[in-house]
Amino acid sequence: MAYTPATWVAPSADGRLEVFVVGTDHAGDEPLWHLRQTAPSNGWSNWFSHGTPPGSAGLRWSPAVTPSADGRLELFVVGDDLGPEGLGSGGALYHQWQSTANNGWSQWVSYDTGGTNLFGSPAVAASVDGRLELFVLGLDGTLWHRWQTAGSNGWSDWVSHGTPPGVSLNSAPAVALNADGRLEVFIVSQEATLWHIWQTAPNNGWSDWFSRGTPSGVLFGSDSTPAIAPSADGRLEVFVVGEDDALWHMWQTDPNNGWSGWFSHGAPPVPGLMGSPAVAASADGRLELFVVGTDGALWQLWQTAPDNGWSGWYSHGTPPGFSLLAAITTG
Numbered sequence: 001m002a003y004t005p006a007t008w009v010a011p012s013a014d015g016r017l018e019v020f021v022v023g024t025d026h027a028g029d030e031p032l033w034h035l036r037q038t039a040p041s042n043g044w045s046n047w048f049s050h051g052t053p054p055g056s057a058g059l060r061w062s063p064a065v066t067p068s069a070d071g072r073l074e075l076f077v078v079g080d081d082l083g084p085e086g087l088g089s090g091g092a093l094y095h096q097w098q099s100t101a102n103n104g105w106s107q108w109v110s111y112d113t114g115g116t117n118l119f120g121s122p123a124v125a126a127s128v129d130g131r132l133e134l135f136v137l138g139l140d141g142t143l144w145h146r147w148q149t150a151g152s153n154g155w156s157d158w159v160s161h162g163t164p165p166g167v168s169l170n171s172a173p174a175v176a177l178n179a180d181g182r183l184e185v186f187i188v189s190q191e192a193t194l195w196h197i198w199q200t201a202p203n204n205g206w207s208d209w210f211s212r213g214t215p216s217g218v219l220f221g222s223d224s225t226p227a228i229a230p231s232a233d234g235r236l237e238v239f240v241v242g243e244d245d246a247l248w249h250m251w252q253t254d255p256n257n258g259w260s261g262w263f264s265h266g267a268p269p270v271p272g273l274m275g276s277p278a279v280a281a282s283a284d285g286r287l288e289l290f291v292v293g294t295d296g297a298l299w300q301l302w303q304t305a306p307d308n309g310w311s312g313w314y315s316h317g318t319p320p321g322f323s324l325l326a327a328i329t330t331g
Contacts, residue, residue, distance in 0.1 A: 064215070
């Protein structure tokens with residue numbers, strides 16, 4: 001079963017990117033850490049801790065964060081709660097949000113499925129009408145889904161999308177809004193291939209499961225949670241770490257239609273990459289990608305211009321006294 005802490009990133013209302021990651025220290029503490037740009041497309045703050053949700057035995061999987069309809073960031077993370085199976089058995093969904101756009105955070109709130117434990121990192125995106133829709137892997141190997149019943153307010157019950165025929169799902173999901181308003185979800189199965197499901201119309205209906213396979217000769221392991229974001233011209237771009245420790249990339253060849261083959265971005269100058277990447281658009285339209293390396297540091301890669309070209313790898317290091325979690329898995 002997937003075990004995927006790593007980084008996640010989203011733009012705040014004023015255009016600054018904000019990054020959230022679980023860290024660990026020698027005492028075994030596992031708080032949620034936060035890093036933000038000090039100005040849009042430029043500069044970074046020091047690390048800040050959000051602690052651990054009360055009632056959770058720990059945080060092992062990366063959070064999901066996205067702007068709500070009113071511009072406030074909303075953050076979701078699955079707790080590794082103490083249950084009959086002990087640590088590693090998953091748990092409830094925890095939620096925290098900015099109290100106003102660009103400023104302040106609420107206390108933690110917990111949401112239980114009433115059935116299976118949740119497992120791994122959640123994925124969240126805004127639907128075309130502004131409602132947040134959230135997807136999480138269940139301990140039963142199926143994809144679970146809940147959504148806001150109105151923008152910035154209220155939540156549905158949990159609904160299961162099941163699995164591809166004869167296949168159990170293994171990674172955390174990734175979700176993004178297509179140019180035509182349909183949500184698209186990607187997730188890796190236990191057979192190490194990338195699977196895809198999408199809305200057949202905005203705010204309504206879902207396709208059958210479809211396989212996107214893997215790069216030639218490379219499998220996606222249990223740590224291979226995908227990341228997805230729209231490029232400046234509206235094409236969705238998907239990133240996954242392969243078992244070769246390289247970052248792999250595929251993209252729509254046109255908005256709403258068609259997909260490229262797989263392309264490798266390699267790895268930073270450390271032994272490898274761990275967990276899932278996270279990707280979001282900067283204020284100037286360039287995609288910026290973050291992933292944890294085997295050195296426990298946060299690494300970054302970015303487009304040098306919107307829709308075109310990529311930088312080399314850059315390290316943001318670690319919070320003082322902490323390593324970033326991904327080895328025990330990010331995404």
